[in-house]
Amino acid sequence: MTTPTVTERDAAGAMELLAAASADPELLIVLTDEEIVALAGRDALSFAGSPYLDQEGVDETAHASAALRSLIARGLVVTTDEAREEEGEVLIGAAPEGGMQIDRPIAGLLMLRTTASAVVHVTRQVAEQATRLVLHVEADGGVLEEFVSADGFHRFSVPTPAAAVERLARYIDPSGVAGEEGGAAVTAPIAELDAGEGELAETLADTRTLSVLTAVSAAEASQATIFATTGSVHAMDTPPEGATEGTVRELSATDLRALLSDLLERSTRRAEA
Known part of the structure; x- marks a missing residue:
């Protein structure tokens, strides 16, 4: 490059x-x-x-x-x-x-x-259409937002950090189905989840909006998958290579925003280190 x-x-x-x-x-x-x-x-x-x-x-x-x-x-x-x-x-x-x-x-x-000192991007799949929301995070906390449509149009805005979190949360949970309370973490074999077997897999099979959340900086990278079903929102961190189990937890609306806010704050802190 x-x-x-x-x-x-x-x-x-x-x-x-x-x-x-x-x-x-x-x-x-x-x-x-x-x-x-x-x-x-x-x-x-x-x-x-x-x-x-x-x-x-x-x-x-x-x-x-x-x-x-x-x-x-x-x-x-x-x-x-x-x-x-x-x-x-x-x-x-x-x-x-x-x-x-x-x-x-x-x-x-x-x-x-x-x-940008860090990049947070979400690839969202709804039915057969994929879009992407990218946050270019500056060292001082400033954010450039880039929405990429399925046909290759890049729409740019500059929200405040707090607004960026809220807009990202609405993008991940467009129907606002996250409830007032979250749920306990549930662990299941990855093979079972991939095969669509078991109670947890049945819950995730109802996914209407699938978002892959990735954060990248010079220091580290992290990834999580967020499932918005017809009535709830669930998050699963990408398991490390070779792992046989995955852990999924239901997120409340507050949990979702706290997760995203912490992600942006950690990106800024890593840049200052």
């Missing part, structure tokens, strides 16, 4: 975005898979995914080229010296070689995606 270039202008754009964080954030911008590739390269989609470009028969190079032309036409990318702003000092990577300059808010957004 190549080291991205970050300038003072990029950092200013990022700080302006984070300063506008809101409990009810507005949509900043929508970018497509191919627009992100055109602006930041293929590596920029490693966490968020690229559902449109991953389709069979899609010519990624041609689509990215067309996307860049569209960005230039809309004034979101400039290619002439007269229209360029001063980049300032290079903070990360090598000095840019002229060429195109990205609209400052988008440049700041791309910087936040690149320099």
Whole structure:
């Protein structure tokens, strides 16, 4: 993976975005898979995914080229010296070689995606459709939210940390079925769960929304699967390799939000360590 270039202008754009964080954030911008590739390269989609470009028969190079032309036409990318702003000092990577300059808010957004100290992402499966919600967590607790639709549209917002937790909880439990009280942890053989056998497997077979929650930082990575059934929400940490049993516990609405809040707080603490 190549080291991205970050300038003072990029950092200013990022700080302006984070300063506008809101409990009810507005949509900043929508970018497509191919627009992100055109602006930041293929590596920029490693966490968020690229559902449109991953389709069979899609010519990624041609689509990215067309996307860049569209960005230039809309004034979101400039290619002439007269229209360029001063980049300032290079903070990360090598000095840019002229060429195109990205609209400052988008440049700041791309910087936040690149320099996040931790990434929390949830892949949600509802029926046959998969979407993803990604939180790019900054060392100071700032959050850039990226929702990726099944057809490859990336919608960006900047919620406050508390709002990010609430929005993530609603994404995982869209019908609000988590109750006021959780339940005791239940352990069952993994082979039994995989085969759909036993009382616990029967409960999980009623899953309407399946979410795989992953948190990644420089220090560690963790993963859990959350099952939202017609009447309850259950969580199972990914068992270590070679484990023969899995443990599932029912989460109350408060439990779910506490789990997500702790995950974001731990991500920030790891960055400060």
